[in-house]
Amino acid sequence: MKITVNGTARETTAPTLDALLQELGYGAAKVATAVNEDFVPAAIRPEQRLNDGDRVEIVAPRQGG
Amino acid sequence: MPKYYDTEIASRLMLGTAQYPSPAILAQAFRRSGAGIATVSVRREAGGERAGQAFWDMIGDLGVHVLPNTAGCHSVREAVTTAQMARELFDTSWIKLEVIGHADTLQPDPFGLVEAARILTDDGFQVFPYCTEDLVLCERLVEAGCRVLMPWGAPIGTGLGLNNIYGLRSLRAHFPDLPLVIDAGLGVPSQAAHAMELGYDAVLLNTAVAKAGDPAAMAEGFASALEAGRLGYEADPMEPRDMAAPSTPVLGRAFS
Numbered sequence: 570m571k572i573t574v575n576g577t578a579r580e581t582t583a584p585t586l587d588a589l590l591q592e593l594g595y596g597a598a599k600v601a602t603a604v605n606e607d608f609v610p611a612a613i614r615p616e617q618r619l620n621d622g623d624r625v626e627i628v629a630p631r632q633g634g
Numbered sequence: 635m636p637k638y639y640d641t642e643i644a645s646r647l648m649l650g651t652a653q654y655p656s657p658a659i660l661a662q663a664f665r666r667s668g669a670g671i672a673t674v675s676v677r678r679e680a681g682g683e684r685a686g687q688a689f690w691d692m693i694g695d696l697g698v699h700v701l702p703n704t705a706g707c708h709s710v711r712e713a714v715t716t717a718q719m720a721r722e723l724f725d726t727s728w729i730k731l732e733v734i735g736h737a738d739t740l741q742p743d744p745f746g747l748v749e750a751a752r753i754l755t756d757d758g759f760q761v762f763p764y765c766t767e768d769l770v771l772c773e774r775l776v777e778a779g780c781r782v783l784m785p786w787g788a789p790i791g792t793g794l795g796l797n798n799i800y801g802l803r804s805l806r807a808h809f810p811d812l813p814l815v816i817d818a819g820l821g822v823p824s825q826a827a828h829a830m831e832l833g834y835d836a837v838l839l840n841t842a843v844a845k846a847g848d849p850a851a852m853a854e855g856f857a858s859a860l861e862a863g864r865l866g867y868e869a870d871p872m873e874p875r876d877m878a879a880p881s882t883p884v885l886g887r888a889f890s
Binding site for chain 1: 650651652653654673674675676677678679680681682683684685686687689690693702703705711712715716718719720722723724790838840841
């Protein structure tokens with residue numbers, strides 16, 4: 570299926586958000602996630618099914634003002 | 635010292651973490667100023683990048699409280715979701731809520747700000763709203779559950795100082811017991827001293843320090859100005875007057 574990850578379109582077969590993170594090499598990285606602009610807590614990622622057209626955001630701590 | 639949602643902070647300086655020449659200079663700026671709170675953000679990360687972990691470790695070494703922001707969010711939904719992601723990443727219920735209303739001035743969208751503040755407060759957040767000095771907006775934010783207000787001095791990154799002294803002074807008078815923090819627009823230490831003389835509790839800086847030629851020295855300069863201005867406020871200053879009044883005794887002057 571076709572999804573968008575951090576603004577970039579990509580193909581994936583990952584059935585869940587957790588599987589997508591593994592596929593993309595995040596491993597145990599300190600990241601937070603949202604799907605279609607709704608926050609998805611880390612504990613929910615294994616149950617968060619991905620669907621065609623989903624927009625996934627993966628963010629991490631950064632400098633800020 | 636200021637207390638934000640029952641947490642007392644032993645400094646009147648909040649310092650941003652962006653735009654420094656290097657992480658070492660950032661750390662020096664925190665050390666020399668004694669800033670008690672660091673503002674941070676969340677941004678997109680690629681798989682395998684691990685920049686977030688490195689930044690998180692560096693902030694941890696500073697030994698300060700962390701205040702995540704929702705910088706760059708233009709809608710209530712973006713701001714709420716960003717706050718939720720930040721809470722999980724930084725393990726804090728504090729959020730510096732920014733809902734930007736205009737691209738030129740980066741001024742807050744007051745309507746979205748109140749709505750987002752209400753949603754986040756109901757969700758257990760302790761909201762630090764980046765707002766204007768508009769009294770009615772600030773009343774709405776307090777009604778929404780905010781227990782600290784962070785009015786701008788001037789637009790973010792401009793260094794113009796305190797643009798509306800009257801508005802800031804009347805805000806202080808209307809909320810005598812609420813922590814008030816000047817967030818954004820300061821450029822030099824005298825402006826921070828002025829904020830203290832108006833009775834403000836703290837200031838938040840980033841560009842003024844990070845973009846100075848010597849960020850660590852500027853951070854220390856601001857810390858000194860905050861102390862000087864606060865002492866001046868607490869010392870109950872004289873009333874200004876239009877006509878001169880001699881300070882040296884008139885009585886006993888020679889040739890009189």
